[in-house]
Amino acid sequence: MSFFTNEQTIFFVDDDAALREANVQTLDLAGLAVETFSDAQQVLPRIDADFPGVVVTDIRMPGMDGLELRAAIHAIDPGIPVVLITGHADVAMAVRALHDGAFDFLAKPFASDHLVGVVRRALAHRALILDNRRLVTAVAAIDSPLIGxxxxxxxxxxxxxxxxxxxxxxxxxxxxxxxxxxxxxxxxxxxxxxxxxxxxxxxxxxxxxxxxxxxxxxxxxxxxxxxxxxxxxxxxxxxxxxxxxxxxxxxxxxxxxxxxxxxxxxxxxxxxxxxxxxxxxxxxxxxxxxxxxxxxxxxxxxxxxxxxxxxxxIPPLRERRSDIPQTFAYFLDEAAAKMGRQGFQIDDSVRRHLVEHDWPGNVRELKNFAYSVVLDLPSDPGLSSMPADASLSERLRRFEATIIHDTLTQTQGNIAETMARLGIPRKTLYDKMQRHRIDPKQFRN
Ligand SMILES: Nc1ncnc2c1ncn2[C@@H]1O[C@H](COP(=O)(O)OP(=O)(O)OP(=O)(O)O)[C@@H](O)[C@H]1O
Ligand SMILES: [Mg+2]
Incomplete structure (x- = not known):
């Protein structure tokens, strides 16, 4: 059994309730953890790159069929083993599916120990892939902390x-x-x-x-x-x-x-x-x-x-918003440590604000913001928790104004260049300049 992985689960997808029942019993008896689903749409939201298990699915199902489900799962993570269950007449199709990346297939009717054998092999395969990923990530992290x-x-x-x-x-x-x-x-x-x-x-x-x-x-x-x-x-x-x-x-x-x-x-x-x-x-x-x-x-x-x-x-932050809180927390800690301050906690409303902001300057902007927050806070240790909602949005606004101001200074009031550097469209830039009462002309000479 894998060193890193816990809770290896089998997701069993079949629209036929009787078959689900029978196969779940088989897997249960073999000591394996199973969850059942009656269609593809139900199972997909549960799949992500950290999913530790394997998917066993019938090919013929109403709506999205097993072959399409296999493709959709592999679009999320190509390292998830998908075992297809096929009817007698579908074997040629299943063989093609193997070429497309299915892990294995079971032709109906199949013996229960055959099912258990294939599933165990698939689980071992998945565990290896996840272990390898974690090792790779750990080795990479030693060298340079790319957060996320x-x-x-x-x-x-x-x-x-x-x-x-x-x-x-x-x-x-x-x-x-x-x-x-x-x-x-x-x-x-x-x-x-x-x-x-x-x-x-x-x-x-x-x-x-x-x-x-x-x-x-x-x-x-x-x-x-x-x-x-x-x-x-x-x-x-x-x-x-x-x-x-x-x-x-x-x-x-x-x-x-x-x-x-x-x-x-x-x-x-x-x-x-x-x-x-x-x-x-x-x-x-x-x-x-x-x-x-x-x-x-x-x-x-x-x-x-x-x-x-x-x-x-490299995706922009707004395409991986789930990384924002962790990245922000990391830079807060880093800034606090450098300035000899205590660590900061961020509450849910702050988190929501951060996650909703588009961060056109991406990680650099988030990092600058974290530093500015730490710099701005009184050093009283009693106040080491992040300010709540209202003051954070005020900070976000002020920060945005500073960024626009700085960029206009660098570009000497050149709008096209400022748009390009900030990665925002003209209208957005004008709206923001108006809101912050910034006049681009004052940066030209
Ligand atoms: N994923 C990340 N994890 C941790 N720090 C990051 C990450 N991405 C960027 N940074 C930090 O953000 C700052 C900006 O990163 P970097 O200079 O590599 O960006 P860049 O893409 O080269 O930007 P530019 O196009 O403006 O030159 C640096 O301080 C860098 O260390
Ligand atoms: Mg660069």
């Missing part, structure tokens, strides 16, 4: 582990503040390249005329200083990882040279007679769909496909 237990985050961690060791180039896609840089560092630290450096380049901050020397290096002697060229980021990343942030802003001429580095694994510094081999992994990051840049003609299609082989999408 939602299915999306569990998958992300698992994928990071697999990719890190596989040494493919990776494209990371995620809105601002979702953790792209954090993930790039995890990929590096968990890879065989961890002894060498991760060299980070923010492509948006590279002026075009300097970009080539900065990236690919230069063997030319600087006429004014007399110094010999520069190594360039690509050569500095030799044996390590080159992290190209905001790669969609890279100039086309630079993209052409980068493509060569990626395809040939060699770099030709400015003024160098011959290319030099480099051994590196490229991890690139974008905030939006890179294909948009390809369509707009600002990003090379061949480079896109070269980078797109493996794509990691």
């Amino acid at each position: 237990e939602s299915t999306a985050m569990l998958r992300l961690r698992e994928t990071i582990m697999q990719l890190a060791q596989a040494d493919f180039d990776v494209l990371i896609e995620g809105e601002t503040g979702t953790g792209k840089e954090l993930v790039a560092h995890m990929l590096h630290r968990q890879s065989r390249r961890s002894a060498a450096s991760l060299v980070a380049v923010n492509c948006a901050a590279l002026p075009q005329d300097l970009a080539e020397a900065e990236l690919f290096g230069s063997d030319l002697v600087d006429r004014t200083t007399g110094k010999l060229g520069q190594a360039g980021r690509v050569r500095s990343a030799h044996r390590g990882t080159l992290f190209l942030d905001e790669i969609d802003t890279m100039h086309l001429a630079v993209q052409a040279k980068l493509l060569r580095v990626i395809e040939e694994r060699e770099v030709q510094p400015l003024g160098a007679g011959a290319p030099e081999p480099v051994d590196l992994r490229v991890v690139a990051a974008v905030k939006t769909d890179l294909m948009d840049a390809v369509r707009a003609g600002t990003f090379r299609e061949d480079l896109y496909y070269r980078l797109h082989v493996v794509k990691l999408r």
Whole structure:
């Protein structure tokens, strides 16, 4: 029996009450825990990535049939074993279902020890998958605390582990503040390249005329200083990882040279007679769909496909709201510890507010907010519990105003840029500026 998993359950789905009864008895007698369902719709809401058991389902059922149920379950978690029960005439169909990912099938009529045998095997399989996931998560967590237990985050961690060791180039896609840089560092630290450096380049901050020397290096002697060229980021990343942030802003001429580095694994510094081999992994990051840049003609299609082989999408917080309370609590504790304060409790109304907020700045915004809350509270230990409803929404409002204010300062009142950075539509931005009485003109000069 598995070390981690408790309560392995069998979900038995069949519209025929008599058959349910008989099979439940069989499984009961074998000491297995069973719950029964008369249709697919009933069972689906009970399935998630942590479900420790297996599903046994009849194929022929009114409404969603067993094959569709298998697909729906695997859309939630492909690691849940689904055993299909088939009529005599449906064996060919069941064999096809095996190819599609069913664990096994039982052709009616089947002996009770056959049922018990298949189910035990499926449960053991499920236990192994869950153990493996927990180990992977535990190992990943040692290195870098990517917070979040939602299915999306569990998958992300698992994928990071697999990719890190596989040494493919990776494209990371995620809105601002979702953790792209954090993930790039995890990929590096968990890879065989961890002894060498991760060299980070923010492509948006590279002026075009300097970009080539900065990236690919230069063997030319600087006429004014007399110094010999520069190594360039690509050569500095030799044996390590080159992290190209905001790669969609890279100039086309630079993209052409980068493509060569990626395809040939060699770099030709400015003024160098011959290319030099480099051994590196490229991890690139974008905030939006890179294909948009390809369509707009600002990003090379061949480079896109070269980078797109493996794509990691980091979901924004609003797509994994269940992670919000835990993430917030983590940063509250972290902030409190750094400032020598007591830990804080958050009550249900606060939790509700946090979960309902859209967090356009994602984890960064949530983190900043947690810090601002701790900073803002009186240090009186008697007041160590979070303020209730009203004052929290007031804080949320003030925080929102601060974010908009800061972004407008950075963009010098440029509305389009502010919308892009905050990830909100024009109307929302104007509504919010009006509500907070912020005039964008005052940021322009
Ligand atoms: N899942 C997470 N768990 C814990 N901390 C996180 C998580 N995601 C992001 N963070 C933290 O949030 C902050 C922002 O993350 P990061 O800089 O990696 O985001 P980003 O996607 O690179 O943002 P940008 O596109 O604006 O550069 C960092 O302090 C990071 O440590
Ligand atoms: Mg970043």
